[in-house]
Amino acid sequence: MIIHAFLRWIETAKASDRARAAAALVRAWSSGSIGVDERHAAEMAMVFLLDDPAPKVRLALAEALADNPDAPRTVILPLSEDQPEIAAQVILRSPVLTDRDLVDLAAGGSGLTRSLIAHRAALSPAVCAALVEVGSVCDALTLLANGSARLTRRSLKQLSERFGDDGEVRALLLDRDDLPSDARHALVEKVGSALASDALVQAAVGRQRLERVTREACDVATIGVAADTHGDEVVRLVEHLRVRGKLTPVFLMQALCAGRIEFFAAAMVDLSGQGERRVRSILADGREPSVRALFEAAGLGSDISALFADAILLWRKDAKRGEHRLSVTARLAARTRLAGDGAQQALLDMIEGLAIAERRQSARSYALTAARDAA
Numbered sequence: 001m002i003i004h005a006f007l008r009w010i011e012t013a014k015a016s017d018r019a020r021a022a023a024a025l026v027r028a029w030s031s032g033s034i035g036v037d038e039r040h041a042a043e044m045a046m047v048f049l050l051d052d053p054a055p056k057v058r059l060a061l062a063e064a065l066a067d068n069p070d071a072p073r074t075v076i077l078p079l080s081e082d083q084p085e086i087a088a089q090v091i092l093r094s095p096v097l098t099d100r101d102l103v104d105l106a107a108g109g110s111g112l113t114r115s116l117i118a119h120r121a122a123l124s125p126a127v128c129a130a131l132v133e134v135g136s137v138c139d140a141l142t143l144l145a146n147g148s149a150r151l152t153r154r155s156l157k158q159l160s161e162r163f164g165d166d167g168e169v170r171a172l173l174l175d176r177d178d179l180p181s182d183a184r185h186a187l188v189e190k191v192g193s194a195l196a197s198d199a200l201v202q203a204a205v206g207r208q209r210l211e212r213v214t215r216e217a218c219d220v221a222t223i224g225v226a227a228d229t230h231g232d233e234v235v236r237l238v239e240h241l242r243v244r245g246k247l248t249p250v251f252l253m254q255a256l257c258a259g260r261i262e263f264f265a266a267a268m269v270d271l272s273g274q275g276e277r278r279v280r281s282i283l284a285d286g287r288e289p290s291v292r293a294l295f296e297a298a299g300l301g302s303d304i305s306a307l308f309a310d311a312i313l314l315w316r317k318d319a320k321r322g323e324h325r326l327s328v329t330a331r332l333a334a335r336t337r338l339a340g341d342g343a344q345q346a347l348l349d350m351i352e353g354l355a356i357a358e359r360r361q362s363a364r365s366y367a368l369t370a371a372r373d374a375a
Contacts, residue, residue: 003041007048015054022049022057026064046075055083062089069095080105084112091116103130111136118142123149132158137166144172157183164190181229182240185222192218219251226255226263234266242270249304250350256311257329257354271298283312304347307332329354 006025010018028034029042049061062079065071066089076096080087090097091105091113103126106114117123118131118139123146131139132155140163143149151159156173160183163169170187173179179187192214222241229237241247247267256264261283269279272294282294288309295305314328333355 003038003045007045010049010052015056018049018052018054019056019060022046022052022060023064025049026061026068030064030068030070043072043075046072050075050078055086058082059086059089062086066090066093067095071096077101081109084116087113088116092120099124099126102127106130107134111138114139115142118146118149120146121148125150125152125155128152129155129158132162137163137169140166140169141172144169144176151178153178153180156180160187181225181233181237184225185237185240188221188225189218191221219254222246222251223255223258223260226260227258229263234263235270238263238266238270242267247271249300250346252300253308253311253347254350254354256308256315257332257351259315259328261315268294268298273297284316288313307347307351329358 003025006021010021013021025042025045029039029046034042046061046065049057052058058079061075062082065075065079071094073096076090076094080090080094080097080101091102097105102117102120102123106117106127107130109117114131114135115138117127118135119142120127123131123143128143128149128151131143132151135143140159143151144159156176156178157180159169160173160179164173164187170190174184174187226234226237238247241251247270252264252267255267265276265280265283268274268283269276272279274294274297279294282290286294291309291312292302292305295308296302300308311328311332314331318328329351333352
């Protein structure tokens with residue numbers, strides 16, 4: 001038989017000739033031009049070539065078989081564990097490798113093996129999860145850059161937990177629309193921590209002021225996260241913030257003044273323990289005593305529940321009139337200046353600060369419009 005002659009010939013042939021012959025053997029086997037017996041003999045010859053001492057022979061075998069969906073697993077699996085240059089051919093390309101094969105390779109292989117898997121097209125959620133579990137920062141970056149990798153919410157959250165301190169990973173995660181809101185908030189806080197711990201920034205701004213500025217910036221960013229969060233994701237974000245102790249009266253008032261009503265309602269449901277329908281009904285139509293009772297059930301003291309109730313009543317009026325939400329903050333600030341001692345000072349200062357910031361933004365917009373009109 002031809003294959004028998006081939007096996008006798010390779011015993012004395014040069015490595016370069018054996019490599020060319022290996023590729024020709026695969027082409028003949030793939031073409032279907034040989035009979036069943038010779039096809040079986042060709043497969044046995046391929047298995048035999050796995051032990052060839054010349055890497056170029058095994059590389060030729062891997063290159064010829066890598067894209068073939070019918071390639072023998074008895075050949076593909078050993079090639080996937082061969083030298084990196086050889087293994088790369090089948091790890092990156094072979095459709096014969098199953099998810100289980102790839103997970104096993106990721107668990108038992110080297111960092112280079114995991115990197116090759118992370119580059120593979122159309123990675124399944126299971127393989128992505130395995131790489132996230134055991135991979136390095138480099139693997140995380142490769143996965144996030146691989147647009148065809150199907151990363152689940154759970155994998156994205158785990159990536160943010162494991163590698164959120166790395167600036168490049170953080171940037172790639174924050175660019176994703178499918179990043180869970182709780183993970184996004186955690187990354188925002190890591191950005192704040194990185195900024196606050198920078199020695200140069202501390203020297204320029206001062207530690208105490210930097211901590212305050214960072215905290216306020218994180219709160220503003222979290223409000224922005226809440227704006228882009230909807231449905232069940234809002235509930236998860238609220239729970240995440242509660243567990244981290246972030247649902248403070250100051251933060252809740254900031255969310256309310258910013259018009260994040262869906263988020264605020266979810267926070268009241270979580271903190272008060274009352275049903276969602278009841279909470280939304282009270283916020284939308286309840287009288288002031290009912291609104292205050294809801295806030296106090298949520299843990300807001302009686303000294304500030306009246307202030308929150310004022311904010312809700314102002315929001316309702318603006319919602320009915322279709323006015324811009326900034327008027328809520330401005331009018332609330334005017335009320336607190338008149339009311340004075342009833343509410344906590346931190347809350348009063350925050351409301352006034354918001355009103356000033358909104359006024360400054362309005363002035364900037366006005367100046368830009370005037371400049372354009374004058375041009």
